[in-house]
Amino acid sequence: MWDNHRTLHILANGIFTLAALIAVFVISPSVINLPIFTLNEVSVGGINNINGEFKHVKREQINSIISSEVAGSFFTVDLDKISNAFEKLPWVRTASVRRYWPQSLEVVLEEHVALARRDNLALVNIHGEVFNAVTDKWLPAFTGPVENSHEVARQYVVFRKLLKPLQQIIIQVDFSPRRAWRIHTKNGIVLELGREQVEARLELYVSAHGYIISQFKQPVTYVDLRYQNGFSVRTLDANRQHSRNPSLKKVV
Structure with a gap:
């Protein structure tokens, strides 16, 4: 192409014309x-x-x-x-x-897509970003340090997926300053996951859920999954449900 003088001439003219137009627009406010x-x-x-x-x-x-x-x-x-x-x-x-x-x-x-509420003061979007807006839509709650909202949002999505086979809805996720996790479900169960292997511990709960239900006649209110070789279960004593007095039993 560089040996074709006619092509080079046309290209040079085009560049010159474009430069001239730009100069006119920059220099002349009347044109702008x-x-x-x-x-x-x-x-x-x-x-x-x-x-x-x-x-x-x-x-x-x-x-x-x-x-x-x-x-x-x-x-x-x-x-x-x-x-x-x-x-x-x-x-x-x-x-x-x-x-x-x-x-x-x-x-x-x-637009923001709201994922959760943050300490009843703000909302968290699907990217884990905190923003201030008002909605009547029901949303789960996140508690803990605001600076960890991204991490909590990501982990909530994982928790929700793991609990899906049980059709248990998460209503609150707690993430403590010591990085310990706790889940509250809609059917009134608190799942204590601690700081390590939280997904594996939740998977254990899902796999053992049928056994847990079969072993206890009273409603299960709390499952502590922080044990190395088992978990503990707390129920409402059937004879004391009016006083909300819990009993605790470890399952190995």
Whole structure:
């Protein structure tokens, strides 16, 4: 190609023309602000939203931000300012803004997907990130140091999968400052997992669940799985259920 003088001439002219146009736009504000570059369309879409509708972000919120933050021409509009405004909405995790030649902007929003509640003060999304928003949806609770929310979220998903064969729903996961795990299930059982081999211990509980139920006539309220060669089970004494007095038995 480099031996073809005609091709080189056309390429050189194209580069020169492009450079000249860029120079004109940079140097001349009058060109930048021509009506042809006035923004007249802003499209807003979402990641994984259904039928173009958001689950939590309201159309009124979107319109308000567009009205207040979209200003200037195609070249002068502040994309960072717009994305920052959208990311201040409670349910927006990320916002990306792109220009589309010559008069349009595209905004793509990613909403938080709530996974759990955090100490009744905030929510945790599926990425383990803590955010402040309001929802009426039932969610399990995470307790423990906030800085460990990512780890708790990941472990919760594993715990939930392991308990699925028993159809036991986790309502709370406790993670102590000493890194000890405890699970509360919807049917009133507390599973003490400790700090080591927590998944193996939970698998032991799942495999022994039928045996546990068959051995105890009273409702099981607590299973301590921290033993090396077994576990202990606490039940409500059938004769004392009115006083909620527990009894404890070790199973080897």
